[in-house]
Structures are given as structure tokens and as C-alpha cells.
Amino acid sequence: MLNSVMLVDDEASIRSAVEQWLSLSGFEVQLFSRAEDCLARLPRDFPGVLLSDVRMPSMSGLELLKEVQQRDADLPVILLTGHGDVPMAVEAMRDGAYDFLEKPFSPETLLSSLRRALDKRGLVLENRRLHEQADTREKIDSTLLGVSRALQTLRRQVVDLAALPVNVLIRGETGSGKELVARCLHDFGPRADKPFVALNCAAIPEQLFEAELFGHESGAFTGAQGKRVGKLEYADGGTLFLDEIESMPLAQQVKLLRVLQEQKLERLGSNQSIQVDLRIVAATKPDLLDEARAGRFREDLAYRLNVAQLRLPPLRERREDIAQLYEHFAQAAAERLGRSVAPLGGAQLSRLLGHDWPGNVRELANFAERQVLGLGEPEPETIEPGQSLAAQQEAFEAQCLRAALTRHKGDIKAVLAELQLPRRTFNEKMQRHGLAREMFLGEE
Template sequence: MMLNSVIVVDDEAPIRQAVEQWLMLSGFEVQVFARAEECLAQIPEHFPGVVLTDVRMPGMTGLRLLTHLHALDRDLPVILLTGHGDVPMAVEAMREGAYDFLEKPFSPETLISNLRRALEKRQLVLENRRLHEQADARTRLDATLLGVSPSLQTLRRQVLELSQLPVNVIIRGETGSGKELVARCLHDFGPRAGKPFVALNCAAIPEHLFEAELFGHESGAFTGAQGKRIGRLEYADGGTVFLDEIESMPLAQQVKLLRVLQDKCLERLGSNQSIKVDLRIIAATKPDLLEEARAGRFREDLAYRLNVAELRLPPLRDRLEDIAQLFSHFSRAAAERMGREVPALSAARLSQLLSHDWPGNVRELANAAERQTLGLEMTPPQADTQLPGHSLAARQEAFEAQCLRASLTRHKGDIKAVLNELQLPRRTLNEKMQRHALVREMFLG
């Protein structure tokens, strides 16, 4: 969609009004200012349009405005309106980054033609920025939500998409599967990133304290309520609230949370005053909330309000190909934290890890890596080799991925050296690297 926003800055009312009328009749969205200071104070960050400003004005001149605007956004197109005597000054301003200048008097056709060209350039710049930001976000997310399995690649794509949408999200997954980390990514990679992220485990709060914890209270609202207290929801205004194990929330508090979602306001305990809040709610649950609602353990209307979008986190046993990368990551983190050497991940050790069921998921794997770093444990709990999902083919795939990754790491991405070590044809190695999402550039030393 073409951009069409223009800011006009001119201290002469007749010119300002004439330009505004011309542009509005041509379909532009126009905002006018009589003073450069007013424009600078009100222009939004990443303004998706063009600034049209007179050069000579009382107070801040158009040239000073150009300097200030380009300090905020070097690529913002600024067109200068000049009198005959100001042409050399305007030419110099173009060398300093002004998009163009128009000498008064000018025709509506000339003005509109220049604005359309400037807006086309602005659109290309903003689209290029967006693509770079997306690529940067993907790189950062790859380093946060680790894993090469198809399920993790899908999850990362879903997280990036949902992080940009103003919708509530339900995250479903087993204990230890990383629900809070995913919630944090939804917050950190979205427009609320600079605002509070408040995490609350609904199962960890006694029922008689739940309302005060979530909504806050006024002084004297109940016995022991000394002084006013801001609740978690109010504290998170503008940001994100992560409600873990939301199926444990008392029914009475579910009613109040529903009102917050519907009316975007809350009341502290002991107060009749409504307080406006702007929140995104991310909730995590193990059971299906709609099934809980049908069983009378959860409000159906709240379940529908929360479940605008759903993310399902796969258990670790269903993504064996991620174990080697995760274990190495946790081992490095533990070694750095404790000032120890990073223990090597041998093929025998990897085979043990792949044979375990990991009922505690990623959290259990992290604990195992930490214990090995401390030298306390060299084998995981006894594995059940007959568990479903642990087929020989799946284990072979995971082991093959680790062997490829180890060889690429050892040879710093030197494909010829990897071919010699593994005794593989080039085509076979390429196919295997593609299947396991391994790219040579990941291993360059």
C-alpha cells in the first residue's frame, strides 16, 4: 500500500492553507504546523511520510528543522520551500541530505509530483528496514529458541508472526518444555518489548491472596493490608502478563480477569475506582482449557477470550535431533557460570542422552548438563528403550545430525575436510546437511 502522509511546516497561513487544500484534494493525509518546534515535538517515531517545510521561519528555521529531523531519522525525506534568494542555501541543504527544494511560487502539479517521488523512496526505505529487522529478529530468535527440528523451526516462525499481533495467546506444553521462554520471546520480539513483562504462576499463590496479588489493594482493604499495593496487572500496564498454569486460577478471579480483557480496566481490592490498563495476556496450560470448561473447572467465556491464538510446544522426546545442540548450550552456560571447563560431548554420551525419555523436558536436560559440568553425574536416569517415539530410525537420524555437526565444528566449515573424514560423496553430504538444517556458514571459524 502506498504511503501518503505529509507534514507541512510554514509560518505563513495563506501558503499553509493552500498547500493543505491541494494535498487533501489529491488524496494525501496532511498535518500542518505553523512552527518548526511544534513539528519536531509531535512528529511520530519512524514517520511513514514526507516533511514539507519553509526555509525562513521565526524561531527554528527549516534548515535547523532538517538537521533535527535527520538526527532522528537520516532517511526521512524533507522538501524545502524557498524564496528566490534562498536557492543557493537550498542547494547546500540538499548536499546535507534534503530530498529536494521548490522555489516559490510553485504549481500544485509540481508540488504533488515531487511529493509522490519522495513517498515512493520513503516506502522503499521503510520496506528495506522491515526486511532487515525481520532477518535480524530471526537470527536473534534462532539463538534463543534453540533447535534444528522441524517442530522448532515451525515454532520460531509462529512466535515471530504472533509477536507482531495484538492478540492474547495460549501456550500448551508439558512441564519443563519452555513455556515461559516462549512467552518472553512473544514479548521481546514485539512492539511491547520496552514495557514490563510480568510472570505469575497461578498454582503458586494461595487462593486467599490471589486477588490482592493480581489486582492490588487499597490501604485497609483487609486485615493486614497496610498501605496501597499495585497489583501485577496494573504494574504491567503497556506490557505483557504471563499467567502460567492458568487452569489453577480460582473461578472468582477468572470473572475479574474476564472483565479486564473485555473492558481494559481493573479495580483494586477495596476500591470502586476503575483503572485503565493496556495489557497483552499470554497464558500457559497443560490441559485443554475448553475441556476444563466443559468439566466445570474453568470459565468457558474466559477460555475463548484467552485462546485467540495457540502455540503447542513439543516435548523433548519428540525432537531428539535437538538434544545435542541444547545439551552443548546448557553445558557451556553452566561452565561459564561456574568457572569450569566445558565437558566434551562424546558419541557414547550422546547415545545415552538420546536413549532417555526426558519426562522433565528441556529443564531436565539443562539440569543433566549442569551436573555433568560439575562432574556429579555422567549418565542420565535409566532409559526405557521401548518407549514409543524412540524408534531406531529416529535415533539414527539424531546421531547422524550430531556427527555432521561435530565434524563441521571440528573443521570450521571446511567441506573438503568433512568429506575426507566422513568418507561421503559431496552430493550425499549436501543432502544430509540440508535435511538436518546445517549450513556451512554456521561453522566458519
């Protein structure tokens, strides 16, 4: 329930009386004697109502109304008027004011108008939230591609975690898309308009690691010419992505832990503390706690980084995504290289689904580009070593169904025509493999 009110009036007695009335009724009230001060404190999507006197020195209530409408035309503004200002206030309502109250007004009149305005504001903000959620789902569906249950779960987890101010640890094999997931955590959260800074911990020589992470002052060490801002400081307000975090030297782990605890850092060669506000998203292949038990990683830092964890499944565990990913990468390569791309045939799909993809999505993207260039394809491998022929046939059948449903966005008639299946047989196979048409429907 919304209960926030911003009150702007240059008369201290009015501010005091209205605050007392509203506070006793459970409202949170912010008081301002000048309209300019109110505007400076007005947040985006303010969850409440603005009350303003009409006649004030400097900026008037009508000028405040115009400025507020430019920022948020749906924010209710209730004007407080003297007797002589009533015609002016009526005109202001035609221009977008929610209501006006003629002084002196009773607490009951004020509360009645406020509650109606807050009900309207609540509907507007809920509608915005639903639209934003729909936009986010559409964007993340087109970024983290896949129809598998694992990818559906991952997308939901990313959307949920993106909005939270917590550090995230991403576990996944080489080439599984860890940086892309880290980027989504940044892009779909409140830090999206701030820097996203990526650092591969395995690619930096140990003797340069501290300067790279913390920056340095001029002359801090031999060759340090001029001041340099480090990755931690550059990511202030945004997200720092530390890939292959298990490769970070132990000495730097201690210093990173201190930054996370205190939200402060010092450049090399400086004694001045610099305040930083950042979120750490780290990625690793091994389990950091196993690394800690082996003495290769600090246990306290592992817990700091692992507030929330995302596991990226390898491509061999989500084979139903292969067809969609291949077509995406092939189309992107064709557009970039100015080539045409042939549709994915049944024999080629069989080879794709049979390959083990040790390099995961990165290997598949490379393969798709080679196909567009006409440079051949890898030898197929067994779907799952040790499985019976019947089990492999079942797995392959499920992949074919998912691939066809994905291509046709859940259009059952098109799938039946492509696979040349009777409807009853198709329904039985869908039920046996735990598939539903709704999983593959395209966005409207």
C-alpha cells in the same frame, strides 16, 4: 505505497492550498503551523515526507531540518522558500535537505518532488524492515535453540505473533520452555521496552490472589499497609505472563475476564477505575476447553485467552535438538561454575538420545550442569516403547546425522570425516531421513 505528508507553514493560505492539491492526488496530509508541533507528532520510521517553510516564527525550517536529521537522517525534508531564501536552501540541501521549492510553485512541481522523495523513503524503510527481520531471526535462533522442524516452525510462529496485538495461549508440558517462549513474544514485539511481568498462578494462595493480581489500597483488608500496585497494573503497556493459568481461582477468572473486556481494573479497597493497556500471554498444561467442560475453568475466559495458540513439543518429540541443547547448557554451566566441559562423545550422545526426558528441557539443563560437576547421568530409556528394532535403528541414525550436521554447521566434509561415511551413502541417508544441508548452515 507511501502517501503520507506532514506540512509545516505559518501561513494558513499556503496550508489550505497545499492540502487541497495533495488530497485530490490521494495523499494523506497533516497540517502544522508550528515546527514544534510537527516534531511532537513525528513518529519513528514516519512513512512519508516532511514539507516545511523556511521562515517561521519560533523554530525555523532549517532548525526543524537539523532536529529531524538527528532523529532520522534518511527522512526526506522538502523546504518551501521565498525568492530571497534560495541560496540558503541550496546550502540546506548540502546539509541534508532532499529538495527545495521556490514560492510560488505549481501543483505539478510539488507532486513531482514529493513522488521522488516518497520512492526514496519507501526503499529506505524496506531496507530497514529487511535488516530488522534478519536481526530478529538471528536473535530468536540463538534464543529458541533447535534444528528440528518443530522448532523451526515455532520460531516462525513466535516472530509472526510477537508483532500482533493478540493474547496468546502456550500449551506445553512442565519444563518445555513456556516462559522462554512468552518472553520472546514480548521481546520481539512492539512492547519490548515496556514491562514483562510473570505470575505463576499455582504458587499464590487463593486468599492472596486478588490482591496480587489487582493490587490494593491502604487498609483494604487486615494487614494491607500502604498502597500496592498489582501485577495487572504493573504490566501496563507491556505483557503479563500467567503461567499455569488453569490454577487460577474461578472467582478471579471472572474479574480477569472483565479486565480483558474493558481494559480497566480497580484495586482492592478502591472505587476508582484504572485504564490498562496490556497483552496477556498464558501458559497451561491441560486443554483449557477440557477444563471448562469439567467446570474448572470459565469457557468465555478460555476463548479470550486462546486468540492464538502455540504448542511446545516435548523434548522426546524433537530428539534432534538434544545434542545442541546439551552443549549449550553444559557450556553455560561450565562458564558459570569455572569448570571445563568435555566434548560430547558418541556413547554419551547415544544415552542422551535414548533417555525419555520427562522433565523436558529443564531436566536436560539440570543434567548438563550435573555432568559439568561430575555427578553422573541418568539411566537410558527406550526411544519409543513398542517400536520395532529396525524403527529404533532408523530413528537413532537420523539423530546421529542431525547431531553431526548441527555440530559442523552443515559442513559436509567434516560430517563425512566424523561419521566415516562415503559421500554416496551419506546422500542416500540424508534423502531417506528428509534432511538437507541448508537446514544446518551457520549464520554468516
